[in-house]
Amino acid sequence: MRVENSFIGTDGVGEKTEQSIWEQGVTHWDEFEPSVVGGQRGDRIQQFIDEGRDRIAETDVTYFDHAFPSSERWRLYETFRERACFFDIETTGLDQDRNQVTTVSLHQGGDTQTLIAGDDLTAENLRAAFDGADLLVTFNGKRFDVPFLEANFDVDLDRPHLDLMYTCKKIGLSGGLKQVEQDIGIERDRPDISGRDAVRLWREHEQGRDGALETLVSYNREDTVNLKTLAETATERLDERIFVG
Incomplete structure (x- = not known):
């Protein structure tokens, strides 16, 4: 729709x-x-x-973000999908005041980039990466990813935001991202890796273990790219459910 x-x-x-x-x-x-x-x-x-x-x-997404009820903002996706930025972060824990952001992956315009702590993950680079994004797309990003980035890097991500966790609940899909992916048939290259493993992989990278960072980045990028498939599937199902067209 x-x-x-x-x-x-x-x-x-x-x-x-x-x-x-x-x-x-x-x-x-x-x-x-x-x-x-x-x-x-x-x-x-x-x-x-x-x-x-x-x-x-x-391309004033904000106008419709304010005009539509919060439960209907999923309708923004199809019209503004070309201006959407799918993103996901990995951290060393759940506390934004005590823990560190380790990687941030962003997928927009068909391209995926990953910023890495200690290398190119800086406030300046984050601002540049989000500069052309008129619509943010995440899974649980309103409660986790956005507050974490704003607290750790002093960046302003106050813009239209489609949090797919809530969109998926409207079509009866609950649980974490990996569970929802399984429920709609999205396959992963490394289904054995979880968010807890992402913390471990960063620690192993800090200790100098070969391949740990590459595995972490691959996991983070897959999270991010899969958000696009999830957004398309969830909005299509909602469209079929409510739209008389």
Whole structure:
């Protein structure tokens, strides 16, 4: 589902009204006339559409992030997928005030890069990496990855954010990233490695063990790239569930 299929961003329009509009055969902004709903509500929807077209042309993801209910922000993905940045971090523990970020992998525009502590993982490089990202895509990133990076590197990641943990819960998928991947059939090169192993691999790298860093980076990059497949699968399933098109 694209933003242009949505009417729920209009003030005073909820799921029932939007569903009613779709059921009348109006499933895209181009098909809408205020008379479909009538009255001031129809005029408000038309105003939202007119403003929305301009905002899409400007790639203003923030406008729709604010307009849509939080539970419906998954609809941003298909329209703005080319501006999405999938990212995942590895750390030495769960406490952002005591533990260290070891690697950060970002996947955007078909390319994946990894920043490594003690090498190129700096605040300046993080800001540059996120500079062109209008939509962040993570798994549990709102509670973990973003706060960790903001606390450790003083970077500002306040921008539209699709946290797939919540999107997946809407389609009945729960648990951690690895469990959800298994549930939808995503295969891994190293299914035996977990987040706990990522901590161990960093310690082994610090101790000079050959191959430890390469394995950690590979694991982190796979986490990140798999987010794209997960985003596409989850949004497609939600589309099939709710959209009358």
